[in-house]
Amino acid sequence: MFQSSRKTMKWSSLLKDLREKVGLSGSQLPSQSTYPSPSFSPTVEYGGAGTTESAPASVYGSPVSSPARGKIELELEFKKFWEEFRSSSSEKEKETALDMAVDAFCRLVKQQTDVAQLITKFVEVHIFSFVVGRAFVTDVEKLRIYSEGNSLYDTNIISFFSEVKDGLTRGSNLLYAVEVLVTAAIDKQSLLDSGILCCLIHILNALLNPKVSKGENTDSLEDPKKSEKNADDRDAFRIRQLEIEGSIVHIMKALSSHPSAALSLIEDDSLQLLFHMVANGSLNVFAQFKEGLVPLHTIQLHRHAMQILGLLLANDNGSTAKYIRKHHLVM
Structure with missing residues (x-):
């Protein structure tokens, strides 16, 4: 795993x-x-x-x-x-x-x-x-x-x-x-x-x-x-x-925040999983929150996931760009 x-x-x-x-x-x-x-x-x-x-x-x-x-x-x-x-x-x-x-x-x-x-x-x-x-x-x-x-x-x-x-x-x-x-x-x-x-x-x-x-x-x-x-x-x-x-x-x-952090995630599905977590939060969970279907606590965790992904990409010096394009993680 x-x-x-x-x-x-x-x-x-x-x-x-x-x-x-x-x-x-x-x-x-x-x-x-x-x-x-x-x-x-x-x-x-x-x-x-x-x-x-x-x-x-x-x-x-x-x-x-x-x-x-x-x-x-x-x-x-x-x-x-x-x-x-x-x-x-x-x-x-x-x-x-x-x-x-x-x-x-x-x-x-x-x-x-x-x-x-x-x-x-x-x-x-x-x-x-x-x-x-x-x-x-x-x-x-x-x-x-x-x-x-x-x-x-x-x-x-x-x-x-x-x-x-x-x-x-x-x-x-x-x-x-x-x-x-x-x-x-x-x-x-x-x-x-x-x-x-x-x-x-x-x-x-x-x-x-x-x-x-x-x-x-x-x-x-x-x-x-x-x-x-x-x-x-x-x-x-x-x-x-x-x-x-x-x-x-x-x-x-x-x-x-470490420069090699994002690169350490591409040997398995971890980086893809994090992208999917963030995408799911943006497309589904936030909408469900507006309808009262999920608690605020869940929204806060999704926001943390977005921040973590942002830190990874901001500090990787472009080392994962090829991987991201290959797996279509950014459309």
Whole structure:
């Protein structure tokens, strides 16, 4: 489905290919030496998926500690788990270590002001960005494969980015980590190389075409005749949906401003899909809105899709012109 998922590879192979691409040797793991004391200022929140509510201390099973002690512990955790991910020969151990590293990163970044400095201090920026992006794409692809009809559904997407499993908010962590990376003053090419923009276009398409999978247990969120508690659950679900959509749109706009973003979408149907989404919004959805058939929320998402396409075309330096003419995307 996604451009990056056409070729399934293990983490060891992906990292080897990435090292060869950027000219790194396998021995260049993060240094084990003592690093200087952190010089960051306290808490800065990035909004979207990374709200303070998304990572309460109770979820991680650790009591609230002093800011200085907590920061140092998180730095040690982040470095330790990232090194375990890089050095482990077991795919399962790599996945576990990566989950823990991303979790520590998300908690740590909320205590920092200079995210670029934080990342460059402990990891190779391009490798970390690529790995986080590829983990995001892989999880969304798994979500699609195991959904009814091998399709993405809006309810499944929101649930994935909200669920807590084994004490970790994996989906929320990945979404927040990607949003932090696109916000930081670092190169976005590695994220684009991971295929994440293709993936996000398919996610946006699912959000613009809400469906409910028959096998999905969502009646507690969707049935207006349920109890007051279920009404509260529905409200919480919708609030979380708006947060997730805000993060996805923010990430897409940040990536779409990169000169190679549009070119990264032509290896599969992602760019065509985005054009069709915008065309459908212009020809059908806006007219339906005037007739009261679709909510304002849907119109706002379509406007974001138009803005994303505009950013892609404004920054691609004409690199996709031939592709656009070939597929008759502009009449």
